[in-house]
Amino acid sequence: MTNAERQSTLGFMAHVPQRLDPDRRRRRLELLAALADAKSAREHSQPQRLRGARLRELIANRRRLEN
Template sequence: MAPSPPRLDPDRRRRRLELLAALADAKARESAQPQRLRGARLRELIASRRRLAN
């Protein structure tokens, strides 16, 4: 039988759960944004990346 993974200490486990909850919340908010806002954000990121590359 395969050994079970080691248990995380309570503090680390709490921080991990908080991080996963924040990530899920961010994903939910992002999917709720209108398409034009997501497109504008994407264009902004592309433009800033081009500025950094040049």
């Protein structure tokens, strides 16, 4: 089976993502770290928001288990 045949039978699942160049990968990792820091700071400054999010998640999980 050639690569073209494999792509036509598997459709979009056969797509292999390209590796990011080092600079782009570094910038992406820096952005993800900054987002994680911002989320952590927001959770510390707004604990009621975090409690509400946890409660909503617990309720959603319970509903999924009941259905």
